[in-house]
Amino acid sequence: MNIYSVVIRDDHHKSLIEHLVRLDEQEDLCFATYVPSTGLNRLSGIITKVILPKKGERRVHGNVGFLPSYLERVLRIASERKEGVAFLHSHPWPGWQRMSSDDIVAENRMAPAVMATTGLPLLGLTTGNDGSWSARFWTKDDSIKRKYNRQWCETVRVIGKSLKITFNDDLLPASFDKGKQLRTISAWGEKTQEDLSRIRVGIVGLGSVGSIVAEILSRTGISNFTLIDFDGVEEKNLDRLTNVFKKDIGRSKVDAIYDAIKRSGTSPKIKIKKIEYSVCEKEGFKAALDCDLLFSCVDRPWPREVLNFIAYSHMIPVIDGGIMVRTNKRNTAIVGADWKAQTVGYKRACLECLGQYKTENAALEKSGLLDDPSYVNDLPNAAFVNAHENVFVFSSHLASLEVLQMLSLLIAPSGISDVGQQMHHFVTGTMETQSSQACHNHCFFPTIIGVGDVSSVIPYGSHKIAEESRESRRE
Ligand SMILES: [Zn+2]
Numbered sequence: 001m002n003i004y005s006v007v008i009r010d011d012h013h014k015s016l017i018e019h020l021v022r023l024d025e026q027e028d029l030c031f032a033t034y035v036p037s038t039g040l041n042r043l044s045g046i047i048t049k050v051i052l053p054k055k056g057e058r059r060v061h062g063n064v065g066f067l068p069s070y071l072e073r074v075l076r077i078a079s080e081r082k083e084g085v086a087f088l089h090s091h092p093w094p095g096w097q098r099m100s101s102d103d104i105v106a107e108n109r110m111a112p113a114v115m116a117t118t119g120l121p122l123l124g125l126t127t128g129n130d131g132s133w134s135a136r137f138w139t140k141d142d143s144i145k146r147k148y149n150r151q152w153c154e155t156v157r158v159i160g161k162s163l164k165i166t167f168n169d170d171l172l173p174a175s176f177d178k179g180k181q182l183r184t185i186s187a188w189g190e191k192t193q194e195d196l197s198r199i200r201v202g203i204v205g206l207g208s209v210g211s212i213v214a215e216i217l218s219r220t221g222i223s224n225f226t227l228i229d230f231d232g233v234e235e236k237n238l239d240r241l242t243n244v245f246k247k248d249i250g251r252s253k254v255d256a257i258y259d260a261i262k263r264s265g266t267s268p269k270i271k272i273k274k275i276e277y278s279v280c281e282k283e284g285f286k287a288a289l290d291c292d293l294l295f296s297c298v299d300r301p302w303p304r305e306v307l308n309f310i311a312y313s314h315m316i317p318v319i320d321g322g323i324m325v326r327t328n329k330r331n332t333a334i335v336g337a338d339w340k341a342q343t344v345g346y347k348r349a350c351l352e353c354l355g356q357y358k359t360e361n362a363a364l365e366k367s368g369l370l371d372d373p374s375y376v377n378d379l380p381n382a383a384f385v386n387a388h389e390n391v392f393v394f395s396s397h398l399a400s401l402e403v404l405q406m407l408s409l410l411i412a413p414s415g416i417s418d419v420g421q422q423m424h425h426f427v428t429g430t431m432e433t434q435s436s437q438a439c440h441n442h443c444f445f446p447t448i449i450g451v452g453d454v455s456s457v458i459p460y461g462s463h464k465i466a467e468e469s470r471e472s473r474r475e
């Protein structure tokens, strides 16, 4: 692990700020519990429970401090819940907070007891008086007895209907080129561009929609990309893949789109991780957990289910889109073409409840049956399996809608971060919007919000088609 981050739900954030940011400008403190969310390179802590001090458990005036009984109570709660301990305090000034020497001594002193009781590193957080956070994990140094190393987080992500991120300027400085981004910055200002230049975006599926999403994001100045796709470029893809050409036939899509982003990107510091796996395989799944938000540009039920799982259990918002083209029986005329864009995750309805995939079809795909022609031909509603009709202009409109959903989530212009599910109908030229939808009463996904690694479900598995696809390129 070399990257660290924290996720806080907005209701927890609200109660923490109410307690920690005091009108009398004194500093204050409290504890919380957290669960780990472990990606390929990033460890995130997801705050699970705020444990405010009871009367007499801490003193505020003078130098803020707590009594041993408070930490003992917190350690009891954490070990009962089998979770980690977070120690939080406030400073009366704004922005990403560094630590005083007293802060370092206090957290360093707590780290061994917390590790011994919970088996997880102490997580320290500091909030400024503007609600921004800083954070660090205290990991055990195996080479020296009783030594704990401070690992600064690069971000703290507060997730509600919007996603608000505080960045660590030392680890993740803003990077944009004012000359190349002149027009973009004049639209939404430098602060927005600073934030956009630092988010970690994952694009899952680099087909027609995913390749355009990559192009839009790279022009917009996004710097940190994770590209997840196991597939290779074929001749039949050339009518719909953006920035992919004849010479790319036979290469992996991640390689081809990597080159495309390098060419189109306006950020001076572009970093691209190429993951030649499906998000349904362990490598792809773990790589997705390194991202702050994910684009679901897949058209199959299993990857949609995996992304839906990540959106709730690991609290990484997923922006999804889908296109449905209907033709007459002889495939000679278009009857209808509709596409939908939606953002799912905490406080929003999930992909299954929005009708974007069915659990039983995800299970069929996982078992391999969905790719068995003899089985699929007997399915009553199998049309979706081979529904590949598409036109470039549909994909480009959908890709644009998806990136707009991302901007609403991050920038929340006029306070609006959730524009709802958007459905565009080609035939009538109309757009329908359904706002504020919630999951059905018996939906599984709201029950796993923020469980992180602590889940009884493993959504990934072995993926024969992906393995064969990689193998064919190696030959
Ligand atoms: Zn402090």
Ligand SMILES: [Zn+2]
Binding pocket: 349, 350, 351, 352, 353, 354, 439, 440, 443, 444, 445, 446
């Ligand atoms: Zn649901």
